[in-house]
Amino acid sequence: MSKIEEVAAAVEAGKAKIVGGLVQEAIDAGCDPTQILNEGMIGAMDVVGEKFKKNEIFVPEMLVAARAMKKGVEVLKPHLAGDGGASHGKYIIGTVAGDLHDIGKNLVGMMIESSGFELIDLGVDVPAEKFVEAIKANPDCHVVGVSALLTTTMPAMKDTVKAIIDAGLQSQVKIMVGGAPITQEFADEIGADCYTADAASAASKAKELA
Numbered sequence: 339m340s341k342i343e344e345v346a347a348a349v350e351a352g353k354a355k356i357v358g359g360l361v362q363e364a365i366d367a368g369c370d371p372t373q374i375l376n377e378g379m380i381g382a383m384d385v386v387g388e389k390f391k392k393n394e395i396f397v398p399e400m401l402v403a404a405r406a407m408k409k410g411v412e413v414l415k416p417h418l419a420g421d422g423g424a425s426h427g428k429y430i431i432g433t434v435a436g437d438l439h440d441i442g443k444n445l446v447g448m449m450i451e452s453s454g455f456e457l458i459d460l461g462v463d464v465p466a467e468k469f470v471e472a473i474k475a476n477p478d479c480h481v482v483g484v485s486a487l488l489t490t491t492m493p494a495m496k497d498t499v500k501a502i503i504d505a506g507l508q509s510q511v512k513i514m515v516g517g518a519p520i521t522q523e524f525a526d527e528i529g530a531d532c533y534t535a536d537a538a539s540a541a542s543k544a545k546e547l548a
Contacts, residue, residue, distance in 0.1 A: 341367050345378035349410060350385055352402030357410040371417040376425065376454070379407045383452035387538035397445065400537065404448035425454040426548040428479035430472050432460030434494040439487035442517060442537070446483060449541035455548070466501035473507050480510065481547050483540065484530070486517040495520070496528040503529055512547040516540060
């Protein structure tokens with residue numbers, strides 16, 4: 339097993355305690371840092387995402403793997419050129435105004451980050467204007483994720499998507515929406531570019547859109 343394969347196996351198994359050491363061993367052995375990131379860690383998270391979609395693993399296992407990857411990235415970051423290895427650019431995420439739920443958003447964020455994006459997390463209860471400001475401030479961001487967990491905050495999601503479109507930003511970013519009450523029909527109705535039902539799907543869709 340190569341050093342990079344060892345890193346991948348440890349990330350997939352969620353072995354956060356040993357991932358950092360294995361990444362350091364791979365660097366010491368002369369492995370290319372970008373290759374360690376893409377093949378060793380992002381590749382492992384792609385496998386984890388696929389297993390999650392097939393119900394072979396569940397949210398806890400996915401979280402553990404994402405945390406393990408984070409430990410590896412901490413060791414790897416100083417060795418990556420320039421932007422910390424965010425190979426797909428930036429991804430802005432936030433939960434809409436009036437909604438304080440962040441577990442789903444955080445899980446999506448971890449998977450997005452694990453897929454090679456630089457994550458900009460606006461937090462919860464985010465007004466539409468704040469999404470617009472963040473997109474304008476980051477011209478290299480091409481995907482934005484808007485989350486709502488309450489049926490009562492679905493209108494706020496609609497307002498957020500409208501604000502982004504009205505600001506003329508749809509040529510820059512694709513708008514992804516998600517959350518328990520959200521459906522494909524609702525996404526189509528409010529003019530979002532894409533709806534995903536879970537964190538793993540969100541990560542693979544974001545890579546397509548970036």
